[in-house]
Amino acid sequence: MIPLKDDNPTYSYPYVTVGLITMNTLIFLFQLLLGPERFAIFVLITGAIPYEIVNLVDIYPEDLVPPPFTLLTAMFVHGGLFHLLGNMLYLWIFGDNIEDRLGHLRFLIFYLFTGVMASLAHILINPGSTVPMIGASGAIAGILGAYFVLFPRAGVITLLWFFFFIEIVRIPALVFLGLWFAFQLLSSGLGGGIAWYAHIGGFIVGAILILLVRPRRGRR
Secondary structure (H helix, E strand, O other): OEEEEEOOOOOOOOHHHHHHHHHHHHHHHHHHHHOHHHHHHHHHHHOEOHHHHHHOOOOOOOOOOOHHHHHHHHHHOOOOHHHHHHHHHHHHHHHHHHHHHHOHHHHHHHHHHHHHHHHHHHHHHOOOOOOOEOOOHHHHHHHHHHHHHHOOOOEEEEEEEEOOEEEEEEEEHHHHHHHHHHHHHHHOOOOOOOOHHHHHHHHHHHHHHHHHHOOOOOOO
């Protein structure tokens, strides 16, 4: 299932959402300009490595920032074009509505906080891992959790693609995001270089946090 857009209107321009997409894209273009070898080094010095964060040590090569702060830098680094495009698609479709309800500043804080908490969920499960964790998916999972709580009846225009079967349908957000979360749970034991527990943790934190911050009502 590939989301194309939602039918949930907003009443303010999503400056932060657009800014985050722009920043992630520019950083990825910078990564490409580095070339393959320095691209890999850049991932190592900006990614959140569980072992480094748990033990407060810096494994060679030296991190761009002290290990705990890689929880933030890792959120703006991606490993490939499809990694970036998938994350930015979800951020564009679901982020504007959460920004509209929270306001720009609170949305930015919400995004960064859920991203950090998502990474900590992954680290809790894999404290000894020396594999760098990168990408915005943990923070975006937090947005999906908030959307799941606030807009369960909103429609998500979705491309269903299964071999030669292709169809565009409207799926309630409750179903779309529920299936997304179920997929993360089912895939969590597979590994495969994907931080599934960051997705799970981010979604849960986002769903709980949005209930605590009591976002403003949208204008009619």
